[in-house]
Amino acid sequence: MSLRAAHFLFVGIFTGVGACSGAPQDTSPADHITVFENQGRPMTVPFHCTEDDIAWAGLSCTDQDPCPAYFELAAAEPLGNKLFVAGNIHSEAVTLYSVLFASDDGGKLWHEAHERIRGAGLDHIQFLDLANGWASGEALSPLPQDPFFLITADGGANWKVQPVLEEGEPGSIQQFYFTSKDTGTVIIDRGEGSEQERYVLYESPNGGRTWNVKQLSRKPLSLNRPEERDKDWRVRAERGTQSFRIERRQGDRWNEVASFAVSAGACKPGPPEASPAAPGNPQH
Structure with missing residues (x-):
């Protein structure tokens, strides 16, 4: 069973996709950038759902009937003592933000590695060496569109958004692989409704900054790439604790390194804005 299928099962909802107009932009509020600690139980992803988020997503949330928010962990990638995880935050029907977290100490303390991108999700991560890495994603609207990469050249300290297609074009990244810091390939699925x-299959000669079409097919394509190099790490959905576990194989056993709770709080209207102080009344 895939992680996404397992996620649907134990959350008990159908996770839809969000609306997003235009190419992915770094539009997350500054308060999304925070540090949180692994204390041996599933960590709750910090998320503050704003009035603007509710309006943008078209959610019908009230104080009496808030809209639950969920975290989905799609990928985990080690880099020396660092660990990177990617996924998204979504409601029952709309993808709200992409998420890219990093730990510099093997999974104890975590921080945002890149600002959250509204309406997008991240799916896969590859590090070629201690400096060069890529995380793939796309905007999630009624159909996936605007596939993109987050690209780092300094070991994940900084990431830059790089689109694969022209703005507004449909498609999602199915597979990608870089054989050097310059040369990479990616397979885009343009969806069932595509007229072409x-x-x-695209190839990049410059680390993902530009892409050239190499092959078109009506049937699924597959990259000719070596086996994944880090079989000792995996992400597993656990129904009992309603969490995603990051596990590392040590000998014959898989040991938990960190886990993230599926529940990420809820969206509901905030308190009404305070009225200006009346004359003679002090403002605090």
Whole structure:
């Protein structure tokens, strides 16, 4: 069972996709950038759902009937003593933000590695060496569109958004692989409704900054790449604790390194704005 399928099962909802107009932008509030600690139980992803988030997503949330928010962990990638995880925050029907977290101490303390991108999700991570890495994602609207990469050249300290297609074009990244800091390939699925060949293989000569079409196909494509190099790490959905576990194999056993709770709070209207102080009344 895939992580997404397991996620649907134990959350008990159908996770839809969010609306997003235009290419991915770094539009998350500054208070999303925070540090939190692994204390041996599932960590709750810090998330403050604003009035603007509710309006943008078209959610019908009230104080009496708030809209639950959920975290989905899609990928985990070690880099020396660092650990990176990628996924998204979503409601029952709308993807709200992408998430990229990093730990510099093997999973104890965590921080935002990149600002959250509204309406987008991240799916896969690859580090070629201690400096160069890529995380793939796309905007999630009624159909996936605007596939993009987050690219780092300094070991994940800084990431830059790099689109794969022209703004507004449909498609999601199915696979990607870089053989050097410059040379990479990616397969885009343009969806069932595409009037052209559904699957496209692109190659990049410059680390993902630009992409050239190499193959078109009506049937699914697959990259000719070596086996994944870090079989000792995995992400597993656990129904009992309603969490996603990051596990590392040590000998014959898989040991938990960190876990993230599926529940990420709820969206509901905030308190009404305070009225200006009346004349003669002090403002605090």
